Amino acid sequence: MMLCRKLIYITPFLMFFNASQSFANQASDVTYIVLDKPKQIFQGFGASQTRTGVLKINQNYGSTLVKKMSKEVYEKLGMNWARLWVHSRENVSSELMKYRFYKHYINSGLYNTLKDSGVQKFLLAPARGEEVPRESMFEYANKLARFIADIYKERGIRIDVTGIANEPQGFQHQQIVLAAKYLRQELDRLGMSHVGIIGPEWASADRHAADVLEALQSEPESWDALRGISTHSYNMGANRLIENFALDSNKEYWMTEAGRALPSVIDESPGDTDAASTVAARFLNDMNYSVTHWFWFLGFGHIDKHPNKDSGQVLVKPDDRTGGIKFNTKYFYLKQLRQTFDLGARFYAIVPPKGLRNVWSYGQKPAITLSAAKNPDNSWGIGIVNTTGIPFSNQLMQFYEAKTYSVDILLPADVGNKTFRVYRSRPDGIREDKEILELKNGVLSIDISPHELVTLRSL
Numbered sequence: 001m002m003l004c005r006k007l008i009y010i011t012p013f014l015m016f017f018n019a020s021q022s023f024a025n026q027a028s029d030v031t032y033i034v035l036d037k038p039k040q041i042f043q044g045f046g047a048s049q050t051r052t053g054v055l056k057i058n059q060n061y062g063s064t065l066v067k068k069m070s071k072e073v074y075e076k077l078g079m080n081w082a083r084l085w086v087h088s089r090e091n092v093s094s095e096l097m098k099y100r101f102y103k104h105y106i107n108s109g110l111y112n113t114l115k116d117s118g119v120q121k122f123l124l125a126p127a128r129g130e131e132v133p134r135e136s137m138f139e140y141a142n143k144l145a146r147f148i149a150d151i152y153k154e155r156g157i158r159i160d161v162t163g164i165a166n167e168p169q170g171f172q173h174q175q176i177v178l179a180a181k182y183l184r185q186e187l188d189r190l191g192m193s194h195v196g197i198i199g200p201e202w203a204s205a206d207r208h209a210a211d212v213l214e215a216l217q218s219e220p221e222s223w224d225a226l227r228g229i230s231t232h233s234y235n236m237g238a239n240r241l242i243e244n245f246a247l248d249s250n251k252e253y254w255m256t257e258a259g260r261a262l263p264s265v266i267d268e269s270p271g272d273t274d275a276a277s278t279v280a281a282r283f284l285n286d287m288n289y290s291v292t293h294w295f296w297f298l299g300f301g302h303i304d305k306h307p308n309k310d311s312g313q314v315l316v317k318p319d320d321r322t323g324g325i326k327f328n329t330k331y332f333y334l335k336q337l338r339q340t341f342d343l344g345a346r347f348y349a350i351v352p353p354k355g356l357r358n359v360w361s362y363g364q365k366p367a368i369t370l371s372a373a374k375n376p377d378n379s380w381g382i383g384i385v386n387t388t389g390i391p392f393s394n395q396l397m398q399f400y401e402a403k404t405y406s407v408d409i410l411l412p413a414d415v416g417n418k419t420f421r422v423y424r425s426r427p428d429g430i431r432e433d434k435e436i437l438e439l440k441n442g443v444l445s446i447d448i449s450p451h452e453l454v455t456l457r458s459l
Helices: 052-061 063-075 094-106 110-116 137-155 173-189 207-217 220-225 240-249 273-288 329-340
Strands: 028-041 044-048 081-087 121-127 161-163 196-202 228-233 252-258 293-300 314-318 325-327 346-351 368-374 380-386 405-410 419-426 429-438 443-448 453-458
Touching: 028 368, 044 063, 044 121, 052 063, 052 314, 063 110, 063 293, 063 314, 063 325, 081 094, 081 293, 094 110, 094 137, 137 173, 173 196, 173 207, 173 220, 196 207, 196 252, 207 220, 207 240, 228 240, 228 273, 240 252, 252 273, 273 293, 273 329, 273 346, 273 368, 273 380, 273 419, 273 453, 314 329, 325 329, 329 380, 329 419, 329 429, 329 453, 368 405, 380 405, 380 443, 429 443, 443 453
Parallel strands: 028 405, 044 081, 044 293, 081 121, 121 161, 161 196, 196 228, 228 252, 252 293, 293 314
Antiparallel strands: 028 346, 314 325, 346 368, 368 380, 380 453, 405 443, 419 429, 419 453
8 A cells, every 4th residue: 555645744842841951853754554463452540659759748738638639530531440559578477468468458548549530450469579588489378369369358358350469570480380370279179269369479571571471381380360461661671572471361461560661860840851751661561562561660659859850660759849739740641641542442462663662671762652542432542642852772772862853653444534633742831732633544643742742532
């Protein structure tokens, strides 16, 4: 099919640059093809919610602010899941696990606050650091299963899915294999057959994660125990290597933790579009590689170093100067993505331009990341982010020099002659473009500037 290119130029949004950054003189033209090949359904969106940050907010500002912040994150971002944490080291008994969990989530009112904010389901994150387990895997699985059963029977707290262990780099592969099998057996024995199991929740989607998944696959009972596979998205997002484990077995793919990608920066400056663009890039990247459930690391917390710095891991936090709420820029980028892609959206396979990097992996990061999906209302959503011009480089990650791209998007024939409304990111919100893009001969064309997130949704 010959591409008939109709250029519709939209003025680039120039607020995305530090003084040291500049546009290239000419935009680079690239073409992305959205294949008529439906992939996974976007089923879950959520965040981790830790206990200590909320306790400090309660102490310093009161429970009213906690509820407001919860609404901003979970309700307004359309999060149907929350990830709750429990310490599971061998020296922590099941009774102590329950005591701490009740204190931090139930007695504080946080659990009900999350439910009031639209959270429908809960993922449990058993945490023990990356230490080597010294107890037997049967003992470990039995304790975790009893904890899940007890909080349901004693307080009506339903855990819908549990991990085996958060980032279990200290586990031997065979320990994870045994833990998956025994955890499924013990949950079923205790009447908790509704609780799904995901694993391994590895810190990166790398060869080490693949080795663990291969070990799980080699033991049918352990592999069958898993509802889905899971990794985390920091320096490395989802990729074809890990995606294939989900596709080969028709399992869900859970990205249970995506956090700040730029490792040398602990705090985040207000209006930080470089960090926000990496968040959008990983979400779009992960959707391209069959992720069904996607979680940001921390929903809301208490860290706020005014007037110059913000915490980079939470989406919102208290404003120390006003007692109100402060939003990190990544919050607005995620909100823009959620206005584009509804839960239940079916993502489609993407063919990137030849020679252009298209995976968020170790080392060089993509210049452009694009993803497309058909929403349950039959509208089409498209997300594009430009991650060039980020002033950071080390062995883990490098970014291309700042450059504007003119992007052609070839959509499947059955999209028809739809028109698309355009939205552009801002450091403090979302801007709706006045111009409407028309799909002509199956092609949309749009310019995108460094650090910018552009989303399109058909009318």
